[in-house]
Amino acid sequence: LIYYNATLYNETPIASTNYDKLEASAKARLDPAAYDYAAGGAGLETTVANNRAAFSKWSIRPRVMREVYPNRNLTTTLFNKTLPAPVVMAPVGVQTLYHPDGERATASVFGELGLPYTLSTATSTGFADVAKANGVNGTRWYQLYWPSDDDLTRSYLNVAKSNGYDVLVVTVDTWDLGWRTRDLDRGFFPFIRGIGVQIGLEDPVAHQKLGFNPLAKNATAEQKQTAALYHVITTSRGISPVWDRLPFLREAWGDGPIVLKGVQTAEDARLAVQHGIDGVIVSNHGGRQIDGAIGSLDALYDVTNAVKGQLVIGFDGGIRGGADIFKALAIGADFVQVGRPVLWGLAHEGAKGVRHVMKSLLAEFELTVGLAGCQHVQELNRTHLVHV
Numbered sequence: 001l002i003y004y005n006a007t008l009y010n011e012t013p014i015a016s017t018n019y020d021k022l023e024a025s026a027k028a029r030l031d032p033a034a035y036d037y038a039a040g041g042a043g044l045e046t047t048v049a050n051n052r053a054a055f056s057k058w059s060i061r062p063r064v065m066r067e068v069y070p071n072r073n074l075t076t077t078l079f080n081k082t083l084p085a086p087v088v089m090a091p092v093g094v095q096t097l098y099h100p101d102g103e104r105a106t107a108s109v110f111g112e113l114g115l116p117y118t119l120s121t122a123t124s125t126g127f128a129d130v131a132k133a134n135g136v137n138g139t140r141w142y143q144l145y146w147p148s149d150d151d152l153t154r155s156y157l158n159v160a161k162s163n164g165y166d167v168l169v170v171t172v173d174t175w176d177l178g179w180r181t182r183d184l185d186r187g188f189f190p191f192i193r194g195i196g197v198q199i200g201l202e203d204p205v206a207h208q209k210l211g212f213n214p215l216a217k218n219a220t221a222e223q224k225q226t227a228a229l230y231h232v233i234t235t236s237r238g239i240s241p242v243w244d245r246l247p248f249l250r251e252a253w254g255d256g257p258i259v260l261k262g263v264q265t266a267e268d269a270r271l272a273v274q275h276g277i278d279g280v281i282v283s284n285h286g287g288r289q290i291d292g293a294i295g296s297l298d299a300l301y302d303v304t305n306a307v308k309g310q311l312v313i314g315f316d317g318g319i320r321g322g323a324d325i326f327k328a329l330a331i332g333a334d335f336v337q338v339g340r341p342v343l344w345g346l347a348h349e350g351a352k353g354v355r356h357v358m359k360s361l362l363a364e365f366e367l368t369v370g371l372a373g374c375q376h377v378q379e380l381n382r383t384h385l386v387h388v
């Protein structure tokens with residue numbers, strides 16, 4: 001019991017092991033705008049609720065008196081790398097909103113745990129600094145908000161590759177931002193501008209196009225803002241990337257894996273297979289894009305029915321405890337991603353809080369696997385669940 005023992009015998013944890021209490025104490029520590037930006041969803045936040053509700057529609061069927069040993073095996077191979085557990089950091093932008101150490105803190109903990117870290121295009125810390133915090137042995141993925149400017153795209157991908165990010169995750173559900181009422185009510189653009197997106201600021205091609213370097217000592221405040229906006233405008237421009245553009249991305253990225261994040265239907269999952277894509281992540285962006293959309297776990301059921309075994313299938317949206325990881329894998333996901341829980345951890349003294357949250361999640365997952373009568377994650381399948 002790698003994770004469980006380590007958690008049990010530690011000193012009193014830095015935050016609660018219960019998700020609702022963890023979120024409440026993070027809320028008390030955070031600026032209300034930062035809390036709302038993370039906690040909120042689109043419109044009436046029905047999709048956020050659907051994501052959780054989808055989990056309650058499945059119950060675990062525990063098997064007993066089976067040979068389950070303490071050295072339970074959660075290891076999984078993803079894109080030719082063996083990982084200690086099928087758990088990945090979801091790409092989340094501007095993490096310095098939650099603690100000054102931001103992406104450095106989250107990347108360092110995922111590096112320690114040997115789990116993949118996905119860097120968001122909307123990061124508040126540069127590629128190289130995050131890679132350094134993640135460590136030489138870290139597994140790094142890069143999430144792309146696909147710019148309309150091909151030169152900028154090439155530049156992002158080259159910098160990502162040269163810093164050891166070797167899986168490309170293309171987010172396809174956020175070519176425009178959802179109707180996020182909590183942010184809109186605060187005055188949308190000043191809020192987004194104020195949150196300190198970094199990448200547009202440090203990109204050499206962006207500097208060339210702008211005709212100035214916003215990071216230069218003599219750069220004016222206005223130039224810094226213009227650079228961040230250049231990035232925002234060339235990505236969230238209200239025009240969706242389309243399937244026909246994938247060959248460009250394949251050429252620009254090379255042979256490494258390409259994963260589409262934000263696929264929610266069997267039809268699109270089949271199209272991904274037809275286009276030679278290496279993986280999909282079933283996700284509705286944590287309910288932040290469309291209000292009233294299908295719960296992500298319900299979408300996972302449809303997608304795994306359609307394409308299981310034909311490409312790698314990831315999942316995110318509403319993972320709050322170990323039993324949730326169990327259910328997503330048993331339905332058919334090859335890995336899961338964790339979003340908001342990591343941010344609430346980050347709000348508790350940076351890396352310390354992230355470590356607490358991730359170790360607790362892994363411990364509860366490991367324990368659930370055993371108590372349900374399983375020894376390896378590969379054994380998880382739909383016979384361990386009932387739809388209620």
Ligand code: FNR
Pocket residue numbers: 037038039051090091092093120121122143171261283284285286287316317318319337338339340341
């Ligand atoms: C996100 N998410 C996200 N996704 C992405 O592809 N790029 C990004 O920059 C971000 N940024 C971001 C910021 C914040 C504050 C949140 C909460 C989410 C979506 C994220 O990757 C993931 O899909 C959801 O967070 C998963 O749902 P849970 O685990 O938060 O319920």
